[in-house]
Every structure is written in C-alpha cells, then in structure tokens.
Amino acid sequence: MTAIAGFLYPGHSAEDDFPRMEKLLNDAGAAVRLPLVHTDIGTDAHRVDALLEMGSVDRLTAVLPDLTAQGAEAVVWACTSASFVYGREGAGDQVTRLAAAAGLPASSTSFAFAHALRAIGARRVTVAATYPDDVAALFAAFLRDGGAEVTAVRGxxxxxxxxxxxxGRDEVLALVREGDDPTADAVLLPDTALHTAAWLxxxxxxxxxxxxxxxxxxxxEGLRLLGHPTGPCPPMGTLFSAGRAPDVS
Structure with a gap:
C-alpha cells in the first residue's frame, strides 16, 4: 500500500529534492508519495524575527487544504530554522497546533533531526550549517535540549x-568537510533550502x-509518522539503509 506523507515547504529553493527522493524510494520498492505545497515565507532571511514570522502557524495552516487534497496522511513542516527558532517547547507547540488543524500526525524538520539521530544511534554530532552563526547556535541548542552532544558548530x-x-555538489561537499569533527558520530546539514538528495x-x-x-x-520523518518501511535505499544514505519500518516511539 502506498504511503502518502505531505510536506509544507517554505518558498522555492530546493523543493525538487522531494520528487527526487520519491523516485529513489520507489525505485527501491518503498511505495511512497511525497506531495509538497509551498508556504508564504514573508521575508527571506535567516534572522530570528523573520524566522518567527515564517513559522507562524497561520502561515502553515493557510495551505493545508492544498496538501490534504493530495491525500496526505501525515504532514511535516519542511523547515528547520523556522521551527527550532521557537525553542524546543515552542517548536512542540507549533507541531501540536499543526496536527490539530490538519487532523493528521504532524512534525517538523527540527524534530526529524532529533528522531533520526536516535534511529542511527548517533549521540555526538557536529552541525555544518549554511546559516549565520547566531542561527546555527540556536539549532545546536535545540539538539542539546533533546539530549544530543554537539561537538562543533559551523555557520x-x-x-x-x-x-x-x-x-551545487562542490559547495555542499566542502560544507561537510569543513564542518566535520573527527570525534562526532554524524554530520548534520540543517537547511531545507540546500540541495542534498542527489549526493547523499x-x-x-x-x-x-x-x-x-x-x-x-x-x-x-513523514514516513516515520506513518510507520512505513523505507527501503533499504542506499542512495538515501545511512538513515534509509536498514529498510525497516521507522521507530515511532
């Protein structure tokens, strides 16, 4: 049975990663659809004030009908910075209100990182971010509040x-190499505006x-919410290598 995980994506930057990932997963036999709709971002800026407005629940719920009309069975706010900027408690409230409005399981990219770290057994992590340093530090604080040890942060x-x-590929590879810490279990690239699906x-x-x-x-995370098998799908990286139903605990 095909699982339909839906995504609210801010603006237009790297949304073409989602049809690419859908194809990779379906080629691996996962039977998924990953429909996406765009939210109004207001000001395109990695600044705290702009991010708080970008992630306001009213902006997210305004386009929910467009997503549910595509059969979405779960919804994920596909934005990291405009979720972690609220702090762990505020990001949790954002997701709770989104779920209530959609009548569906819901999450956000910030919580997706936290859940993915548990799934691969990584506790010590390094953050290689496109953001300015102050915004990257807020992501590190979000991770630490969830129990992760952040060994280094690069903005x-x-x-x-x-x-x-x-x-492109060269810039993203450089970001990984320059942001890595030899003592970390995993490297995290937290911006959904960054193309990565072709190069995992x-x-x-x-x-x-x-x-x-x-x-x-x-x-x-969308598939985790639905308890749907994810592969195995080696082109999607270690996170998708096991091929079991994601842990929903």
Missing amino acids: SGIITAAEVGTW PDLEAAAGKPVLTANQVTAW
Whole structure:
C-alpha cells in the first residue's frame, strides 16, 4: 500500500529534492508519495524575527487544504530554522497546533533531526550549517535540549534561502568537510533550502560517517509518522539503509 506523507515547504529553493527522493524510494520498492505545497515565507532571511514570522502557524495552516487534497496522511513542516527558532517547547507547540488543524500526525524538520539521530544511534554530532552563526547556535541548542552532544558548530553566514538554493555538489561537499569533527558520530546539514538528495552517498563518503541533511530527514520523518518501511535505499544514505519500518516511539 502506498504511503502518502505531505510536506509544507517554505518558498522555492530546493523543493525538487522531494520528487527526487520519491523516485529513489520507489525505485527501491518503498511505495511512497511525497506531495509538497509551498508556504508564504514573508521575508527571506535567516534572522530570528523573520524566522518567527515564517513559522507562524497561520502561515502553515493557510495551505493545508492544498496538501490534504493530495491525500496526505501525515504532514511535516519542511523547515528547520523556522521551527527550532521557537525553542524546543515552542517548536512542540507549533507541531501540536499543526496536527490539530490538519487532523493528521504532524512534525517538523527540527524534530526529524532529533528522531533520526536516535534511529542511527548517533549521540555526538557536529552541525555544518549554511546559516549565520547566531542561527546555527540556536539549532545546536535545540539538539542539546533533546539530549544530543554537539561537538562543533559551523555557520556559513548566508542570509537568504534563495542563495542557499544555488549551491551545487562542490559547495555542499566542502560544507561537510569543513564542518566535520573527527570525534562526532554524524554530520548534520540543517537547511531545507540546500540541495542534498542527489549526493547523499558522496557526502557520507567525504565525511566517513553518517550525514543527515534537512530534506533527507524530513522525508524520513513523514514516513516515520506513518510507520512505513523505507527501503533499504542506499542512495538515501545511512538513515534509509536498514529498510525497516521507522521507530515511532
């Protein structure tokens, strides 16, 4: 039976990762659909004030009918910064209100990272972010509040998602290499505006360890909410390598 996990994606940057991941998963026999609709982002800026407005529940729920009309059985807010910027409690409230409005299981990319870390057994992590340093530090704080040990944080100082969306393979590989810490169990790339779906095995080869990227964990989280098998799908990285139904505990 086909699982339909739906995604609310802010603006237009790397949304083409989602049909790519859908194809990779279906080629591996996962039987999934990953429909996506775009939310109004307001100001495109990795600034706290802009991110708080971008993640307001009213903005998210405004396009929910477009997603549920596509048969979505779960919904994920496909944005990291405009969820962790609220802190762990505020991000939890954001997801609770989204679930209530949708009448469906719901989550966000920030919580997807936390759940994915547990799934691969990674506790010590390094953050390689496109964000300015202050925003990257807020993601690290979110992870620490969930029990992860963040060994290093690297920001890249990019303000807009539009600029992040122009990065190609070489820039993303450089981000992984420069942001890695030899003592970490995994490298985290937290921006859903960053294209990564085409290069996940390359990123892990460069790091010599699991690499979790925002769009990858977001897709996984949608399937986790539905308890749906994920593969195995080696092109989707370590997170999708086991091929078992994701842990929903």
